[in-house]
Amino acid sequence: MNYILKDENAVFYECGFSCDSVVFLKLGSESFFITDGRYYEEAKESIKNSEVIQSSDLFKNAREILRKNRITKLFYDPFEWSVEEFYKLSFKLTDCYFQKKIKLSQTKRIIKSKEEIEIIKKAVKLGSEGFKNFAEFLKANGADKDEKRLHFEAENILKRNGELDISFSPIVAINENSAKPHALPGEKKLNRGDLLLFDAGVKYQRYCSDRTRMMEFDYLFDFDLKKSFKDKKRQKIYDTVLKAKDAAASVAKDGIKAKDVDKAAREVISKAGYERYFIHSTGHGVGLDIHELPVISKRDDTLLKEGMVFTIEPGIYLPGEFGIRIEDMYVIQNGKATIL
Secondary structure, three states: OOEEEOOHHHHHHHHOOOOOOEEEEEEOOEEEEEEOOOOHHHHHHHOOOOEEEEOOOHHHHHHHHHHHOOOOEEEEOHHHOOHHHHHHHHOOOOOOEEEEOOOHHHHHOOOOOHHHHHHHHHHHHHHHHHHHHHHHHHHHHOOOOEHHHHHHHHHHHHHOOOOOEEOOOOEEEEHHHHHOOOOOOOOOEOOOOOEEEEEEOEEEOOEEOOEEEEEEOOOOOOOOOOOOOOOHHHHHHHHHHHHHHHHHHHHOEOOOEHHHHHHHHHHHHHHOOOHHHOOOOOEEEOOOOOOEEEEEOOOOOOEOOOOOEEEEOOEEEEOOOEEEEOEEEEEEEOOEEEEO
16 A cells, blocks of 8 residues: 655654654655655664655655656545645646545554553553652642642653653643543642542653543542542542443453443443533543544444553543543453553
């Protein structure tokens, strides 16, 4: 299959190096990494399996290579390209048919190799350490800090003084803000007895981790799964979400459809009377991108296979009150879902 890529992670997967100015062509057994002068030397040093080409007009060079190789059909992912970029690429290239292939690279990457799984395990471990360190910060300095300050501190702690990158901007949400699944940090301050949702991850060798935990800010707390809340409603909803996560994980096996994993979590939450408050899918793939395939949703017929890595993260969100989400990453190994 002949194809063209522009997304940084998609290109990195092909040749072990990427940048923000690249067009990558795979034509049969040949590969071409086209970049500008800012990245040319580093690309030459880093890439072994592709011809590195320096160019001041990446799309023009790509067209020349396609013409030279008499390529009549080329696959591309439309989500990687702006209208203007695609116009520049295809300009006067009338002999080549561009075939859309949604999530072209992510489809290739859906099964992780043993090496990739080990890297992801390391990312998960480092992310878990970040959670512990953030909990220690909260114990010592969290009182009366607002979400914006806590978000700032969480990023610094997760990055380990610049040693790591973060998978995404962390979510730090207090009380009623935790009912917003992707809450933005605001002015709300953390006080004793408050409920706090923390969703974060780090990157290791470009691969992401992703985790969500809840805690009640008191004198003794942590981000462990076992929780005892003073408020009975919080406890009921927390226990329901944890039960839903465990139910989904027990169903997730080699050969099971992704939507059946989602169904298992949703049934637990529905039985508890909170169906309308579970407002997102149960999980998503994780790898070089924080959101990859498979999608663990009610509409996804993807069959889970050995080597797939994904989150399970059910949630219940009561607007104006609070939300509970619990998330871990899993891999299909030896036929079943193993927590990472």
